[in-house]
Amino acid sequence: MNSHRPPRSSASLLRVAVPNKGSLSEAAAAMLREAGYAQRSDAKELVLLDEANGVEFFYLRPRDIAVYVGEGTLDVGITGRDMLVDSGAKATEVRPLGFARSRFRFAAPAGAELTVEKLHGLRLATSYPGLVQSYLAEHGVSTRMIKLDGAVETAIRLGVADVIADVVETGTTLRQNGLELFGEPILESEGILIRRSEAEPPVGLEPLVRRLNGVMVARNYVMMDYDASADIVDKASEITPGLESPTVSPLAREGWYAVRAMVPRKDAQQLMDDLWELGARAILVTDIAACRL
Numbered sequence: 349m350n351s352h353r354p355p356r357s358s359a360s361l362l363r364v365a366v367p368n369k370g371s372l373s374e375a376a377a378a379m380l381r382e383a384g385y386a387q388r389s390d391a392k393e394l395v396l397l398d399e400a401n402g403v404e405f406f407y408l409r410p411r412d413i414a415v416y417v418g419e420g421t422l423d424v425g426i427t428g429r430d431m432l433v434d435s436g437a438k439a440t441e442v443r444p445l446g447f448a449r450s451r452f453r454f455a456a457p458a459g460a461e462l463t464v465e466k467l468h469g470l471r472l473a474t475s476y477p478g479l480v481q482s483y484l485a486e487h488g489v490s491t492r493m494i495k496l497d498g499a500v501e502t503a504i505r506l507g508v509a510d511v512i513a514d515v516v517e518t519g520t521t522l523r524q525n526g527l528e529l530f531g532e533p534i535l536e537s538e539g540i541l542i543r544r545s546e547a548e549p550p551v552g553l554e555p556l557v558r559r560l561n562g563v564m565v566a567r568n569y570v571m572m573d574y575d576a577s578a579d580i581v582d583k584a585s586e587i588t589p590g591l592e593s594p595t596v597s598p599l600a601r602e603g604w605y606a607v608r609a610m611v612p613r614k615d616a617q618q619l620m621d622d623l624w625e626l627g628a629r630a631i632l633v634t635d636i637a638a639c640r641l
């Protein structure tokens with residue numbers, strides 16, 4: 349409980365839709381928890397009030413979230429970009445969240461050598477007919493759409509479809525079913541925060557977005573500290589330019605400086621090697637627990 353802030357009235361609560369199952373669910377809850385929000389401890393809870401932060405969470409089917417947000421029943425939600433596009437709901441992306449990354453792709457039996465143009469008149473199975481239909485319309489192709497709820501990769505073997513369009517992450521499911529990709533990716537998807545399109549941004553959205561930004565920065569960046577002599581400080585600063593500029597402070601030892609800069613986590617090892625080669629020493633990397641930039 350936040351001791352120096354009174355609880356808000358329910359009228360000013362930000363109502364947030366969170367996926368209750370599937371690939372988005374755990375990652376979304378983990379991100380909200382990391383951002384300091386209360387999350388449900390029991391997967392059967394459907395609503396959770398976080399009074400201290402002025403937020404109420406509603407746990408809903410991922411596919412329904414864009415509908416609730418588009419209708420204005422809930423203020424914001426977390427869903428997949430592919431699900432938002434498929435829904436046709438009047439909701440827009442506020443920001444990507446970096447989890448549940450996937451591509452939406454066409455696939456057919458290995459060796460079929462299909463192209464999008466050749467899809468004309470074929471039976472196409474998918475759980476995302478809205479997304480696929482709008483892509484095909486843009487390409488002037490019309491198919492017979494077979495709407496399935498899941499396990500779409502089996503549809504061809506069972507004889508209900510000639511081709512499929514589905515979520516692909518590693519490609520394992522496709523390979524296991526003897527299918528191969530064709531055509532360009534229909535969509536690059538990931539978990540996203542959405543809000544209603546035809547309305548002012550809801551009160552309370554900004555602090556939520558700032559917190560989620562903070563989580564993403566803390567996940568993707570680390571803090572790098574090192575000592576550098578005066579003759580290499582400029583070159584070292586070019587290697588670690590930070591987000592705006594590195595902090596360079598004089599050390600007690602004449603002619604030496606302490607340098608501090610945020611660097612992308614994935615580059616940290618290579619940057620340490622480069623700095624060492626240049627002559628920097630006492631190179632330390634630490635996690636960023638939280639931040640507001």
Ligand SMILES: Nc1ncnc2c1ncn2[C@@H]1O[C@H](COP(=O)(O)OP(=O)(O)OP(=O)(O)O)[C@@H](O)[C@H]1O
Pocket residue numbers: 369370371372410411427428429430431448449450498515516517537538539
């Ligand atoms: N294997 C995966 N890797 C990465 N993202 C995925 C994967 N499967 C699905 N997604 C993404 O997760 C989001 C929700 O899809 P998911 O399959 O979890 O929902 P669902 O099919 O309604 O649930 P379930 O599969 O439990 O019935 C979509 O945006 C989708 O792109």
Ligand SMILES: O=P(O)(O)OC[C@H]1O[C@H](OP(=O)(O)OP(=O)(O)O)[C@H](O)[C@@H]1O
Pocket residue numbers: 370371497498499500501514515516517518519520521522
């Ligand atoms: O490329 P891969 O790493 O194999 O992942 C992609 C698979 O994951 C999802 O399936 P999910 O488990 O959600 O089952 P569903 O088809 O019933 O939704 C998706 O629909 C693909 O089938």
Ligand SMILES: [Mg+2]
Pocket residue numbers: 370498
């Ligand atoms: Mg699924």
